[in-house]
Amino acid sequence: QSSEPWRNFDRSKVYTADLESALHYLLRVELAAHTSLEGDELKVFKDLVTVVTKLYPGGGSVAKLMETLSDWLLSLPLQRIPYQAVLDLVDNKMRISGVFLGAEVRWVGCQGSRAGLRGYPCSLWTLFHVLTVQHDAMPTALDNTGLEGEAAPVLQVMRRYIRTFFGCEECGRHFEQAAAASMDRVQNREQQILWLWNQHNMVNNRLTGSLSDDPLFPKAPWPSPSLCASCHEEENGVHVWNQNRILSFLRHHYGASNLSPHYSL
Numbered sequence: 001q002s003s004e005p006w007r008n009f010d011r012s013k014v015y016t017a018d019l020e021s022a023l024h025y026l027l028r029v030e031l032a033a034h035t036s037l038e039g040d041e042l043k044v045f046k047d048l049v050t051v052v053t054k055l056y057p058g059g060g061s062v063a064k065l066m067e068t069l070s071d072w073l074l075s076l077p078l079q080r081i082p083y084q085a086v087l088d089l090v091d092n093k094m095r096i097s098g099v100f101l102g103a104e105v106r107w108v109g110c111q112g113s114r115a116g117l118r119g120y121p122c123s124l125w126t127l128f129h130v131l132t133v134q135h136d137a138m139p140t141a142l143d144n145t146g147l148e149g150e151a152a153p154v155l156q157v158m159r160r161y162i163r164t165f166f167g168c169e170e171c172g173r174h175f176e177q178a179a180a181a182s183m184d185r186v187q188n189r190e191q192q193i194l195w196l197w198n199q200h201n202m203v204n205n206r207l208t209g210s211l212s213d214d215p216l217f218p219k220a221p222w223p224s225p226s227l228c229a230s231c232h233e234e235e236n237g238v239h240v241w242n243q244n245r246i247l248s249f250l251r252h253h254y255g256a257s258n259l260s261p262h263y264s265l
């Protein structure tokens with residue numbers, strides 16, 4: 001990553017290149033740690049693919065790949081799927097659309113100042129923020145998927161995915177603790193957006209100054225006043241967030257119209 005040229009980017013935008021890279025990394029690296037998928041693992045993976053297929057706003061070859069994957073997973077009568085079969089499908093599909101291995105991970109808003117910083121975990125947060133906002137914009141998108149009965153389907157799928165597959169086990173433990181403590185209280189799509197924002201800030205707070213903190217992108221409460229001045233208020237000398245402004249800001253920032261295709265695959 002550090003040998004690649006720096007890609008200039010705008011912090012007020014979200015880049016489809018990061019979302020696409022997240023999905024490629026997830027399919028090729030994270031999933032590869034499992035030689036086969038069955039039982040709960042298979043269910044968690046299917047639900048993730050469903051949520052992404054129904055809510056991913058970026059379009060392009062990766063969205064098509066996820067659709068193909070989703071159709072294939074739903075049509076398979078198998079109880080157990082070898083990882084190699086998933087990989088074959090991904091490879092074939094990519095070859096057809098002219099995207100080749102090696103050119104697939106391209107971090108932009110998630111670039112780190114050196115290898116090992118940012119990248120995939122940054123893009124996974126970004127992906128799930130986008131999905132919570134998209135679910136709010138398209139409330140019926142998950143109808144007839146089996147997920148429509150859940151109050152916070154995007155969060156529940158994220159929770160199960162992180163618990164089952166996310167390579168950073170410590171992160172998984174922390175996230176599971178937070179989910180167990182308060183995710184059940186999320187009752188609607190707006191709260192779903194805000195819960196993830198708040199949880200992400202709790203993690204930022206915990207990680208300030210830690211080894212994973214990129215000096216070029218220091219962890220801090222987000223959005224900064226330069227991104228959203230009206231999100232910040234003061235009450236009796238104490239900083240408070242204006243939740244309504246935060247919600248509008250998140251809908252805009254992670255909304256489909258703020259996605260930049262620049263550097264996209």
Ligand code: FAD
Nearest residue numbers: 118121122124125170171174175197200201203212217222
């Ligand atoms: P990230 O925190 O990855 O954020 C990515 C981008 O999202 C930022 O650049 C910013 O544009 C935006 N953003 C920042 N804050 C918010 C917010 N509150 N709401 C919406 N958007 C925001 N690492 C650990 O060391 N320990 C852990 O326990 C841990 N738990 C994790 C749990 C999960 C579910 C995930 C996905 C990651 C976790 N990580 C953990 C990794 C860590 O949170 C960062 O992703 C990583 O350190 C890279 O940081 P970053 O600077 O790229 O910013």
